[in-house]
């Protein structure tokens with residue numbers, strides 16, 4: 526029997542690229558005749574015609590399934606839902622915009638099926654076509670992450686990855702609400718083969734990630750995979766205490782030797798402002814960890830399914 530490979534494709538407002546994606550999928554599946562290729566389109570609450578197109582594609586081609594969220598839950602939720610509902614011996618996560626070249630699939634499948642790796646991941650070695658400021662901050666982020674986290678996160682790693690069922694099940698065991706897939710993939714371990722490629726620009730439509738959204742996402746990564754900022758806050762507190770102690774001795778000696786003329790209120794104001802700032806900054810860091818903990822304890826579902834056609838052939842009451 527043919528082994529089954531399911532592609533999980535998160536889609537948010539991708540009406541322009543979905544037909545192009547389907548074309549590429551057909552092309553690559555002709556190359557991979559030895560496998561039964563499937564696609565699970567996860568519509569992340571799109572506001573355009575993405576869902577209609579997904580439905581039309583799935584009506585014409587039984588290899589395509591879709592699952593649609595009740596609203597936009599974000600790419601991480603879409604990946605989670607896709608992995609949870611994908612069956613098959615191997616599962617791949619792939620963007621809809623063809624920035625994850627489907628032509629790499631044969632190589633990835635070869636690595637997992639023939640070479641015995643548990644997953645085949647991709648990383649782009651160039652960032653051509655990306656705004657330079659975005660590339661700069663992305664590089665800084667990976668550098669920082671690898672310094673402060675024990676989980677290895679590759680620079681330029683994409684979410685585009687093929688994995689075995691065992692790897693997928695391990696990822697699903699991490700059912701946290703604040704998800705950061707790049708960290709989760711590294712955290713679960715197993716043998717991963719890295720496949721490098723040159724950056725490909727989006728085929729149509731626009732990126733869904735603003736600079737602000739990316740910044741928040743990177744904080745998700747830092748808070749989710751490192752507690753070093755909390756330790757740094759304590760160290761900072763200690764350093765400030767030590768400086769204050771030295772100041773105290775200097776002032777004491779000065780007063781004893783030269784008397785105590787009232788002077789220096791501007792420096793006092795600066796010190797108060799500086800300490801106030803440091804305290805607020807540290808409280809902010811604590812607050813971020815606390816807010817993530819708060820969201821986690823609510824145990825809200827990661828996504829809510831609006832409609833899907835994957836129930837067919839499965840138990841009616843099975844949870845999607």
Ligand code: UDP
Pocket residue numbers: 534535536537538539569597598599600603619620621622624727731732733734
């Ligand atoms: N995406 C999603 N939900 C979102 C934002 C993005 O499912 O809220 C999907 C999007 O449809 C695409 C993938 O995630 O398939 C990557 O998004 P995009 O291409 O906008 O990001 P970039 O490649 O610019 O980092």
Ligand code: MG
Pocket residue numbers: 620622624727732
């Ligand atoms: Mg993209």
